[in-house]
Amino acid sequence: MSVTAARGFSASGVAAGIKSSGNRDLAVVVNHGPSYAAAGVFTSNRVQAAPVRWSRAVLADGRLSSVVLNSGGANACTGQAGAVDTRLTAERAAAALGTDAREVAVCSTGLIGVRLPVDAVLSGVDAAVAELTGESGGGERAADAILTTDTVRKTAVAHGAGGWTVGGMAKGAGMLAPGLATMLVVITTDAELPAGTLDAALREAVRTTFDRVDSDGCMSTNDTVLLLASGASGQRPGAAEFTDALRAVCRDLSRQLVQDAEGASKEIDVVVTGAASEEDAVAVGRSVARSNLLKCALHGEDPNWGRVLSAVGTTSAYFDPDRLDVAVNGVWVCRDGAAGEAREKCDLTGRRVTVTVDLKAGDASAEIWTNDLTAAYVHENSAYSS
Amino acid sequence: MSVTAARGFSASGVAAGIKSSGNRDLAVVVNHGPSYAAAGVFTSNRVQAAPVRWSRAVLADGRLSSVVLNSGGANACTGQAGAVDTRLTAERAAAALGTDAREVAVCSTGLIGVRLPVDAVLSGVDAAVAELTGESGGGERAADAILTTDTVRKTAVAHGAGGWTVGGMAKGAGMLAPGLATMLVVITTDAELPAGTLDAALREAVRTTFDRVDSDGCMSTNDTVLLLASGASGQRPGAAEFTDALRAVCRDLSRQLVQDAEGASKEIDVVVTGAASEEDAVAVGRSVARSNLLKCALHGEDPNWGRVLSAVGTTSAYFDPDRLDVAVNGVWVCRDGAAGEAREKCDLTGRRVTVTVDLKAGDASAEIWTNDLTAAYVHENSAYSS
Numbered sequence: 188m189s190v191t192a193a194r195g196f197s198a199s200g201v202a203a204g205i206k207s208s209g210n211r212d213l214a215v216v217v218n219h220g221p222s223y224a225a226a227g228v229f230t231s232n233r234v235q236a237a238p239v240r241w242s243r244a245v246l247a248d249g250r251l252s253s254v255v256l257n258s259g260g261a262n263a264c265t266g267q268a269g270a271v272d273t274r275l276t277a278e279r280a281a282a283a284l285g286t287d288a289r290e291v292a293v294c295s296t297g298l299i300g301v302r303l304p305v306d307a308v309l310s311g312v313d314a315a316v317a318e319l320t321g322e323s324g325g326g327e328r329a330a331d332a333i334l335t336t337d338t339v340r341k342t343a344v345a346h347g348a349g350g351w352t353v354g355g356m357a358k359g360a361g362m363l364a365p366g367l368a369t370m371l372v373v374i375t376t377d378a379e380l381p382a383g384t385l386d387a388a389l390r391e392a393v394r395t396t397f398d399r400v401d402s403d404g405c406m407s408t409n410d411t412v413l414l415l416a417s418g419a420s421g422q423r424p425g426a427a428e429f430t431d432a433l434r435a436v437c438r439d440l441s442r443q444l445v446q447d448a449e450g451a452s453k454e455i456d457v458v459v460t461g462a463a464s465e466e467d468a469v470a471v472g473r474s475v476a477r478s479n480l481l482k483c484a485l486h487g488e489d490p491n492w493g494r495v496l497s498a499v500g501t502t503s504a505y506f507d508p509d510r511l512d513v514a515v516n517g518v519w520v521c522r523d524g525a526a527g528e529a530r531e532k533c534d535l536t537g538r539r540v541t542v543t544v545d546l547k548a549g550d551a552s553a554e555i556w557t558n559d560l561t562a563a564y565v566h567e568n569s570a571y572s573s
Numbered sequence: 574m575s576v577t578a579a580r581g582f583s584a585s586g587v588a589a590g591i592k593s594s595g596n597r598d599l600a601v602v603v604n605h606g607p608s609y610a611a612a613g614v615f616t617s618n619r620v621q622a623a624p625v626r627w628s629r630a631v632l633a634d635g636r637l638s639s640v641v642l643n644s645g646g647a648n649a650c651t652g653q654a655g656a657v658d659t660r661l662t663a664e665r666a667a668a669a670l671g672t673d674a675r676e677v678a679v680c681s682t683g684l685i686g687v688r689l690p691v692d693a694v695l696s697g698v699d700a701a702v703a704e705l706t707g708e709s710g711g712g713e714r715a716a717d718a719i720l721t722t723d724t725v726r727k728t729a730v731a732h733g734a735g736g737w738t739v740g741g742m743a744k745g746a747g748m749l750a751p752g753l754a755t756m757l758v759v760i761t762t763d764a765e766l767p768a769g770t771l772d773a774a775l776r777e778a779v780r781t782t783f784d785r786v787d788s789d790g791c792m793s794t795n796d797t798v799l800l801l802a803s804g805a806s807g808q809r810p811g812a813a814e815f816t817d818a819l820r821a822v823c824r825d826l827s828r829q830l831v832q833d834a835e836g837a838s839k840e841i842d843v844v845v846t847g848a849a850s851e852e853d854a855v856a857v858g859r860s861v862a863r864s865n866l867l868k869c870a871l872h873g874e875d876p877n878w879g880r881v882l883s884a885v886g887t888t889s890a891y892f893d894p895d896r897l898d899v900a901v902n903g904v905w906v907c908r909d910g911a912a913g914e915a916r917e918k919c920d921l922t923g924r925r926v927t928v929t930v931d932l933k934a935g936d937a938s939a940e941i942w943t944n945d946l947t948a949a950y951v952h953e954n955s956a957y958s959s
Contacts, residue, residue: 232887265911497649525650569869
């Protein structure tokens with residue numbers, strides 16, 4: 188259902204010739220109103236792609252009428268020429284849609300440092316606008332057109348009481364780490380909410396979902412999560428109710444990102460409990476999720492809790508090294524900083540793995556979602572740009 | 574030549590039965606004086622192995638007469654029982670050598686979380702003391718006995734004017750990251766210098782050598798670098814002169830660690846220039862050296878400068894994203910934050926790779942030494958403890 192699940196939106200995805208594979212590579216999502224309120228969060232990487240700079244600027248007034256997205260090139264580190272390419276893209280969409288370029292966000296994903304074939308992009312915009320539809324097929328083709336090394340389309344929908352809907356699409360399979368990840372996400376809703384409410388809800392939802400995905404510790408130059416609200420349902424849910432639905436969609440899409448992470452054979456939830464603060468729990472979770480050695484061990488189905496402790500020890504969180512407990516798939520293989528239950532009790536044959544760290548320093552907790560490190564990841568990322 | 578290159582030292586390495594392979598796994602290094610001044614630096618990981626806690630404590634008075642080292646088990650995360658094992662080891666060596674246990678440092682390396690076979694360790698201490706020799710063979714056997722996943726022995730020697738010598742041995746092949754790395758290093762000298770001078774020289778030398786090795790971003794629980802001075806040459810070099818020789822030995826051993834990093838097919842020097850401060854240069858260098866995506870790309874001989882910029886962008890160093898230059902093996906593939914010279918000019922077929930980042934923000938610089946990420950690394954670390 189994707190971005191066309193909510194009323195007031197149409198979408199399309201076409202093969203514009205940006206990708207050499209000939210697959211769909213350009214999507215357009217249009218908000219038909221009556222409201223055009225919008226919010227967005229972007230990468231915290233200081234090296235930011237031209238479309239990120241553009242979209243951040245046009246979102247300053249909390250209003251968007253459409254989004255153009257392309258795969259096949261990130262338009263990052265492309266200098267002033269790349270900035271012009273993004274502006275031309277927004278202007279072409281605005282002309283075709285009869286709107287202002289300053290209401291058009293642009294998102295790009297793919298290889299960094301390469302100019303986009305701008306003629307292909309511009310004619311692709313025309314083709315995509317011609318194929319816009321509010322039917323589910325439009326949302327699905329749009330979700331297909333933003334994929335890069337992803338192997339499956341990623342969409343999610345949540346419904347609110349009273350007849351309003353939140354729907355979204357995402358891409359992202361590598362360079363996934365906080366701030367946000369190499370992800371493009373567009374979420375639509377037909378709830379009628381002002382931009383300030385959307386912004387607060389989006390930041391709160393992203394904080395505990397997309398920002399907790401840490402596939403490979405690498406932060407992208409292009410991360411963008413956009414939320415567009417058409418108001419077409421005529422419903423005005425409360426902020427808490429809306430945030431819950433939005434968080435559900437963000438969480439669903441986040442899990443789909445981890446499930447499809449490059450080369451992964453295990454999905455690993457790092458759950459940190461007993462922390463003195465949520466900040467401590469997140470710091471410990473990230474450190475564990477970024478241990479290449481632990482990720483290799485779990486790939487080999489080895490519940491190597493020593494590698495968990497060595498990662499915890501690099502943080503400045505509150506804990507006593509001699510009181511740390513670690514469980515792998517529910518078996519407390521480390522108690523009080525030393526060997527606990529027999530490691531042979533751990534069943535690591537499945538795809539899902541949970542590593543739990545109890546810091547015994549407070550009541551706060553957090554989860555980080557990651558995956559294992561495999562030879563397939565190395566292969567995929569050795570060959571990516573060749 | 575190793576630790577017996579300097580006068581006043583003897584060493585040995587024996588197969589104590591700690592490793593199931595039957596290889597040498599226990600070494601003893603003895604300082605015969607007339608001076609017993611010593612210094613050490615240890616892991617900054619907050620989860621510290623029992624031998625690290627012990628050695629740090631006994632070094633508090635700047636005096637050591639011997640060191641016992643074992644491979645085949647890290648004695649980390651082994652609780653109070655592990656602490657007792659370390660103390661028993663030092664006491665056994667002290668009894669055999671006719672010294673005090675509080676002059677005996679202990680170093681262990683191997684799997685975390687497993688108790689050492691203490692009977693094997695104690696009888697190994699006796700056997701090693703019986704085989705002590707000041708000949709070069711003693712130093713070489715000691716260097717062999719501390720290896721784990723290392724494939725080659727690592728030793729280095731430097732000679733000072735006037736007839737004094739610095740010699741050392743090291744182990745380390747994985748879990749190599751600052752603070753320090755999974756390394757055990759013992760360096761000896763026959764220069765006659767007080768403990769305070771040794772400590773300052775060691776900290777200065779380590780800061781720009783062992784602390785700049787970042788193989789896989791993982792920080793160990795057991796890192797130890799010890800420096801023992803016998804004074805047997807009767808020479809008292811100046812602090813600067815001694816530090817230079819010590820740094821040369823540390824640098825030589827550091828390069829050997831990177832050369833032998835687990836699964837590596839490329840040695841990568843990340844050189845950061847034009848930084849506003851050395852701290853900035855180190856932060857940028859570490860971020861680049863920890864990019865799994867870049868390390869995969871270089872493994873695939875792809876000069877993927879976009880992955881360099883995305884890593885630089887995650888730091889808080891001073892720089893303007895639109896002025897960054899990046900060279901790969903001397904070819905400036907990125908100029909002013911965008912594509913520069915043709916990437917095809919880069920020759921990445923050799924084992925040595927230099928990635929240079931010019932931040933254009935000042936005169937400071939730093940180097941971080943790392944290696945590529947390979948399927949062999951994944952394989953080795955998936956199977957390590959099984």
